[in-house]
Structure formats: C-alpha cells, structure tokens
Amino acid sequence: MFNHLPLQLQLLTSSALSRSSVVSIRSLSTQPRRSYSSSLPSSSSTSIFPSSSPVPHRSVISVGGKDATKFLNGITGVKIPDSFSGRPFYGSFLHAQGRILFDVHLYPHPPTSSFLIDFDSRTSPALIPAIKKFVLRSKVSLKDVSDQWDVWAAWDHEQAKEDGLRSWKWGTGESAGLVGWEKEQTMLPGTSGGAEGESPVGLEEEVGGWDLRAPGMGWRGLVRKGGRPSLASPSTSSSPPDPSSYTLHRILHGVPEGIEDIVPMSALPSESNLDFMGGVDFRKGCYVGQELTVRTYHTGATRKRIVPVKLVPLSTNDSDASSSSPLPLPTPSTDVRLVAISPSPSSSTSPSSPAPSSRGRSSGKILSSVRTPEGDVVGLALLRLEQVGSVWRGEGEMSVEGEGEGAGKWKVEPREVGWWPKREVEVEVGERE
CATH class of the missing domain: 2.40.30.110 (Aminomethyltransferase beta-barrel domains)
Incomplete structure (x- = not known):
C-alpha cells in the first residue's frame, strides 16, 4: 500500500546507507527548498473535494476583544496577524518548559472580530482554563463555541493544489524552521480568508482554507453545526461520514495530531515535527516556552x-x-x-x-x-x-x-x-x- x-512513503534503501560503518544524522548543507505546483480550478462548479470527513475529537473556542492579537502573540508559538482577517494557520501552545500543551488551528473570523481555535477536546485541562490565567488586565474575551461549529477536512482534489515555495532554515541542531509559509497561500475558489475568495455561503456559515502542514492535506475549516463544507462532494450515503477516514488520510501523509500523537506535557515541538509543519516559529519574539524551544533549535539535537x-x-x-x-x-x-x-x-x-x-x-x-x-x-x-x-x-x-x-x-x-x-x-x- x-x-x-x-507522498511516496517508501523504505529508504539500505544501499544508500551502506557506504560507511557510521552515519551521522548531522548534516552539512542549509538547503532545501521544495516547490509545489498550483493548478486551481477556474469555476466553483469544479471546486469539489471528493473526500471529506469531520475531524474527530475537536472543540472550538473564540478569542476576541481589543487585545486578542497581543494576547495570543504572547502565548502561542506562531506569529498572530494584526487583524481578524486572513487565511487560517497552524500553531501551538507550549508550556514554560517548552513542551507542547495543545496543537491547534487558528481561524481569523471578521464577523465576530475574533480568532476561532480548534483543539483536541480530550485534553485536560481544556484550552480556556489553560490560557485564562494569562489574561490578567488584557481586554480579551474567551468563549467556548463548540456548540456552534464542527471541524471538517476535505481532500483528494485532482486539480486544486497548494501553491508556493516551501523552504526550511536549519538550526545548529536537527530542527528546521519553516520560513516563508505566509506567502504560500493561494486562495481556493469559494473559500474564506480574504477579498479574493469570499465563501459562497458566507463567513457566518463557514471559514477555512488550505491545510499547509503537509502537501496534499487539502482543505480544513469550520462549518456551522450540522453542516458540510461547501467545497465537499455531496454525500451519497445515508450513513454519517466515518471520521477514521481523516485519521487514515493524515497518517498516510505523516501528519501527527491530537493527544495520541502529540502527548500534552510530554511532546517536544521538533520531535513532533512542528518545526517541519509550521507549528512553531523560531524567529518570533517572546512567548511562553520560547526560550527552551529556540535553544534546542540553535544548540540542541533532535x-x-x-x-x-x-x-x-x-x-x-x-x-x-x-x-x-x-x-x-x-x-x-x-x-x-x-x-x-x-x-x-x-x-x-x-x-x-x-x-x-x-x-x-x-x-x-x-x-x-x-x-x-x-x-x-x-x-x-x-x-x-x-x-x-x-x-x-x-x-x-x-x-x-x-x-x-x-x-x-x-x-x-x-x-x-x-x-x-x-x-x-x-x-x-x-x-x-
């Protein structure tokens, strides 16, 4: 299979490693750059992903208020945009010791002037109690909106592909920070995230975009409770979608997610491939867990x-x-x-x-x-x-x-x-x- x-997940041939008696994981170059083709369908009638599924075990919260951007910038491992518009992106919340608490997806949501965040619902404590202690005097509102949104993924479109050039900058250790990922987003026809592609059903009903953790992951977003993504093929079965199809999809692409793969207070960003997937930013300024994370990037070994x-x-x-x-x-x-x-x-x-x-x-x-x-x-x-x-x-x-x-x-x-x-x-x- x-x-x-x-992604051609094949065994590395032993002949490539048989040239010497000792092989070190340490490398000598500072490349690479990986490009992926872009071929977006021209009409919304062809903007259909044949495979789709609810993402299992996810809850959604809303972080709004005047200081929402500043607040999130201080506690997440990625850069937060200055406004409540733009494409969704992957990120993480870290403990002060640099270990992962939550792997999350963040969705700027202009209608509510907030960021919607989906995370593993099985995590204890939940996300709101975990970050509420950092609010202090910040003008921030935190709200559980899981009863309003479902998390969905859609994939296997034969024409619509991610666009952009992915490049990684290696540290002295074995971590590689994904750089330039802000430039990789090409708007999907009929998706939210900017003026070039407003959702046909409106941002009140759906918000989503490319899942850029790995090539081929497709679309990921939030859909109003009980709905389906507008870009997903209509269901021909009376049975509900099987969430295990999404689990298989991400495993085949080598993408970890949730507490079974990224164990809270145990997993480290580089060991969990968050550096490869853009879930942690080594160039960003101060945030919770930043000191040990960046130290590992520059001096540690993965x-x-x-x-x-x-x-x-x-x-x-x-x-x-x-x-x-x-x-x-x-x-x-x-x-x-x-x-x-x-x-x-x-x-x-x-x-x-x-x-x-x-x-x-x-x-x-x-x-x-x-x-x-x-x-x-x-x-x-x-x-x-x-x-x-x-x-x-x-x-x-x-x-x-x-x-x-x-x-x-x-x-x-x-x-x-x-x-x-x-x-x-x-x-x-x-x-x-």
Whole structure:
C-alpha cells in the first residue's frame, strides 16, 4: 500500500546507507527548498473535494476583544496577524518548559472580530482554563463555541493544489524552521480568508482554507453545526461520514495530531515535527516556552521524531485466515523495541535472524494507528532516529506487543516521508573492505 501513496512513503534503501560503518544524522548543507505546483480550478462548479470527513475529537473556542492579537502573540508559538482577517494557520501552545500543551488551528473570523481555535477536546485541562490565567488586565474575551461549529477536512482534489515555495532554515541542531509559509497561500475558489475568495455561503456559515502542514492535506475549516463544507462532494450515503477516514488520510501523509500523537506535557515541538509543519516559529519574539524551544533549535539535537510506520502482524489473529476477529491495534504509547539482527554463523549466505535478546532495546512509542480499506495497518510512532537508521540498514527489526487479552505482536516498519526537508548526510568514514 505504501508504494502507491501520494507522498511516496517508501523504505529508504539500505544501499544508500551502506557506504560507511557510521552515519551521522548531522548534516552539512542549509538547503532545501521544495516547490509545489498550483493548478486551481477556474469555476466553483469544479471546486469539489471528493473526500471529506469531520475531524474527530475537536472543540472550538473564540478569542476576541481589543487585545486578542497581543494576547495570543504572547502565548502561542506562531506569529498572530494584526487583524481578524486572513487565511487560517497552524500553531501551538507550549508550556514554560517548552513542551507542547495543545496543537491547534487558528481561524481569523471578521464577523465576530475574533480568532476561532480548534483543539483536541480530550485534553485536560481544556484550552480556556489553560490560557485564562494569562489574561490578567488584557481586554480579551474567551468563549467556548463548540456548540456552534464542527471541524471538517476535505481532500483528494485532482486539480486544486497548494501553491508556493516551501523552504526550511536549519538550526545548529536537527530542527528546521519553516520560513516563508505566509506567502504560500493561494486562495481556493469559494473559500474564506480574504477579498479574493469570499465563501459562497458566507463567513457566518463557514471559514477555512488550505491545510499547509503537509502537501496534499487539502482543505480544513469550520462549518456551522450540522453542516458540510461547501467545497465537499455531496454525500451519497445515508450513513454519517466515518471520521477514521481523516485519521487514515493524515497518517498516510505523516501528519501527527491530537493527544495520541502529540502527548500534552510530554511532546517536544521538533520531535513532533512542528518545526517541519509550521507549528512553531523560531524567529518570533517572546512567548511562553520560547526560550527552551529556540535553544534546542540553535544548540540542541533532535534524536527522536514522529515517523509513519506500517504494522505487520507477527502473531495470532491477523496472520490466521480462519480467525473471526482481527488482531487488536496496539495501544498508543506502547513501547516499540529494537532487536538486533545477526547473520547466521553457519553460512555467510544464510539469511539474517534476530539476536537471542527477547525484548531488545527501547526505540520509542507507538502512537495512533488505523486499518486501511485493504486491511493493512498503518500508524505513527515516535522513534529514535539512530535506531530507525539501523532498521533501514538491515541491522535490526522493530516490534511492538499489544496489551491485554487477545493482543498480539506487530512488526514495525518505519517509512520515509517524501515532503520532509532533506539535508546532505555527514558520513564518518570507518573501516572499509
């Protein structure tokens, strides 16, 4: 399945890493720049996204008032526009220690002179109590408007594509800040966000735009309770849309979201790929969590990242054709273990096999996972980059064991993400034959 993904999430060939005995993740260049084509449909009749779904587990709040921009600028990891107009954008709220509290989407909303913010509804404490302590004397109003808005995503348009040139600026460590993303927005016909494209149903009923976290993510926005996006194909089914289709969509594009992937008070911005996705700004001035975040960018090392994985059953139900029920998916935050592979001593041509160690070394954590329509299982995992390299070089295998009755064991196959910024790899020359 992964061989046909839009982002070509394929295994990195071991031959690319076999030129030396040691490969460092540290890089030597300051590029890259990635461009994406733009081909916007000329009429609203063709502005249809064939795939759409509500985004599960999201709540919405409104932040308004005279000091709303100044207030949000001081507590979010991204730059907030000076007015309540413009395109939606991705962002984050950080703890003073630099760890992530919320990954959010922010929508300027002129009709209410406010910013609408969607966030994971399962987070405790919720967003309003978490930021209310920073209001002090600021002229700001905070309101839960989840009863007024639904969060939707739409994708798979064959003609409408994101426009712009994405470029990243690498720090001394392994973080890469996305720069120039403000210039990447090309208006979708019939969407909100500026004078060039007012929504056909009005900003009172819908607000949204490109989801710029990764190429191919499509449209994301807020729709009045019970409605559907104006750019989504009309539903032909009497059944409600399946939110798991969105989960599969973002996993296939290597995009983490919500508390299962970005664990509050545990996840770090660079490890969660917020630097790649534009969810944190290393050039911005003071904000909560800024000091440690920028220090990591300039002097730290990112040893772990969230990567897409394919899960292959190694035991019980999914490998048994006669089984009546599939193997339960691994619980989020379950340990992923790396077992070294050693060649058989009997023959130099014998296939490699796992070392005798029963559990292996800890490599990270499995995060969200979902089954594809074809029956494959894909997911995201927070993994040590050094050990991912070991798997790609054929030096080890990763696995995760489920918990509870009927749980089995899964082989974890890390995948490379095509849209990630690339840097030249520094090769430390070791002994060669």
